[in-house]
Amino acid sequence: MSSAPDTTTTSDRFNGARHCLAENARLRADKVALVMAGAGSDVRTLTFGEADRAVRGIAAGLRDLGLPQGARVMIRMGNEADYVLVYFGALAAGLVALPSSPQLTPAEAAFLLENSGAAAVVVGDANPVDPASLGSCIRLGAADIAAMKAGPPIADYADTRADDPATLVYTSGTTSRPKGVLHAHRAIRGRRPMHAHWLGLSETDVMLHAGTMNWTYTLGVGITDPWACGATAVLYDGPRDPALWPSLIARHRATLFAAVPSLYRQILKYGDLTAQDLGALRHGVTAGEALSPELLAAWQAATGKPFYEALGMSEISTYVSSGPTVPVRAGSPGKPQPGRRVAILPVEGPPEPLPAGAIGLLAVHRTEPGLMLGYWNRPEEEAAVMRGDWFAGGDLASLDADGYLTFHGRNDDLMNALGYRVSPNEVEGVLAVHPEVAEVGVTELAVRPDLTVIAAFVVRTPGATVDAEALMAWCRERLAAYKCPRAVRFLDALPRTPNGKVQRKRLGQA
Template sequence: MSDDRQPPARFNAARYCLAENARLRADKTALILAGEAGPRATLSFGAVDRAVRGIAAGLLGLGLEPGARVMIRMGNEADYVLVYFGALAAGLVALPSSPQLTPAEAGFLMENSGAAIVVAGADCPTDPDSLGGCLRLGPAEIAAMKAGPPLDDYAETGADDPATLVYTSGTTSRPKGVLHAHRAIYGRRPMHAHWLGLRESDVMLHAGTMNWTYTLGVGITDPWAVGAGTVLYDGPRDPAVWPRLIAAYRATLFAAVPSLYRQILKYADLAAHDLSSLRHGATAGEALPVDLLKAWTAATGKPLYEALGMSEISTYVSSGPTVPVRPGSPGKPQPGRRVAILPATDLPVSGEPEPLPPGETGLLAIHRSEPGLMLGYWNRPDEEAAVMRGEWFAGGDLARLDAEGYLWFEGRNDDLMNAMGYRVSPNEVEGVLAAHPDVAEVGVAELAVRADVRVVCAFVVLKLDAEADATALLAWCRARLAAYKCPREIRFLASLPRTPNGKVQRKRLAEAAAAP
């Protein structure tokens, strides 16, 4: 008996999202890139399919071998999406990256991934010295590819062939690459019905930027997989703009992080806009506070459905049309997912770990048979082995399942921080601050500034005779780190709390800063 949870052996993610749409609904709007004063670009499924296959042919015409990495370093523009799917269509590996990265950070990704191509937007300068043997393509080259002869068909890739390389903060001082196969897009199907409630007639408005996997997945890939259209925004990030966009484009679904929903409630005039088209909102990237859930539903009369996921597998626990919201819980494992709570201990030498019963806290794990699970960490076999417990992947989240199957998140089993939905390694931030000439020691951790708001904070011990200048230290970070990685607060300490073995106790940093 076939397993419909698994994709066919020969499977191309770009073909899955575009080929049938181009055949059945070529003239339907696939993507609107909205600007402050109206649409900046509007593309039909037929136009997207043609452009994607043109870019794929152009990339292969450069002599790239299957699996070669194509780094995308662009802002929120339509070509970002087209290049992303063009790489997949050609059997290459797309490497989406943030335009906020400094040249040094981008250079690390190029070098670490062994990227053959970097596609750079006009607003994303690339340091020539950081390119090495990597070829840079700009807007003119991509325009020529789009207009050139397209591939006759999408590459005949296997479901397990590499498709996407996403860099995320790890437990070391440098980001690590998460390598996904083409099957990962097929593995998103349970969230369509059980979190998003996606329909072909939907219009998805996503508030994220294109480099984020939340946006590429929920904002583009998922709607296209069912023949729905999507709206993204390239304009000033005023929270009041989102209700206006919902009304203007008759969006039926809206996706954002919880903090943006809170800003909309605070700064937007919801009553001034017709939100009748909106069926519900979706949220991920951060935990959804109970008071925010209540405030949003009271103000709009629309449900708000939460999901829990990670770069290694996307979202796999959610509330939604089939799972009633339970405030404080992100929901239940989506039907078809094999999810368990495992003891938070090392795996025995032999045998499989025994899942914990309902009510007990342990490591949240998902079975390796899940088609959405990553292929592995790029060139980091030790870290890859560390997250496997027999046949289970456990990424470090602590949680428990109640008797009715709802999941309750209990934090991280390591020190990774969550800043505006991005996972940020304290090691990376500490490495930057430790290089400042006035800094003797530094520890970085989350700091609660309000009941439901946590920010990245650096706890600094200064060198003798150095002056406490938080503004200068923050500027130092901004010059060397993407904006979402930068500390929002600097606290000065006489010494850092340490274990008897000398290891910094990050969980005690805030306590040490508050002590008289």
């Protein structure tokens, strides 16, 4: 178990938006806070002074609507600067921001509106909502936000408690509908351990993040963390071409670059790293998927730069990592960051931490300041993840004697093979190192109503001709028989979320 004294109280006054903007506006008002980079030479910037003024203007406008403290404000916009300003404007007003993906269908957006009881929704020009889904919810458009930014701002940020609700994010639930994860203002302060121990972040940095704003990985690592340290954030809203990222790193003199492992792999495949000046880049960081030892080695060989991984989840963000203070160990995302109370618990039975090397549920102590307040109107699911004083979200892991974590997949992703539980991560790891495999996802495949088998879904490397039998033979040489796939299917691409995560549940439908 990794533990440290809890030094954060939740009864003090703390506002996440003030924490990210007020001091920056006072100390470095003219410094660029946000760069929105588009195609070609299209660049728009926002200083800390401008961001602070706009956020307080939006907060005033939201208050003028008569919304009570704690009311939910859904953001249904594209990857644009106003998305960030509305997000922090809601926090500044003492409201709860609900960031959502612009790729949601109107029906999916309607579910979030209804489930959250949103009092207002901010809608981008290309992101409609069904008028029938609004009910009493107030619809705000680009013109409304522009008027708020230009109007008189609030004099100061809302005097919220650290434990007051601030953000509601929706993630996959155990049912067919997403569930809301409610975070307090303190979650922004709870991110501080990752600044030193994963990102190595300071006010002199320029953080380029490859994600879209609705994703908590982007809102956190791409915006909130740089602003909390007085650093510059760079986001890209042009066409999604992986070959562009090396030139973006060079053009904006990015010192840190953040993306999912899949994008790093695509950059190596389609981008020309040698054609760009990456001298400003200090290191890359990654999260969202497991980083393979092969990709780690390939990126470091191609750039000569360190590469740091982190493990997190919607309920707590990234809390295990390698970084400037934690040497990289291939195959492990690193160690619990100092100040985190982390343990491995048995899957069943009393919640007593297991010894080093044992596989169990990865758990975080309930006193962790970055931990969610709870699931929105899902008390039964909230109760299911609390094991005594520990939150255990379903990740299977082990901690070795040195404190390094090994991820063994999701407890609910485990496959049942002839009575044995098998992690898809283990099978994927074996297939991923085959020289003719570019990408792979593994899941159970129903071959008849009463029988499922382990199946591998493979994207071949360009020009490869490897067949299913050869790959199954490869696995038989490296895995116990019951772990080997009984079927291999070849795809042009794996199904992924908009942010690049492999969707295992869709593999059988691919």
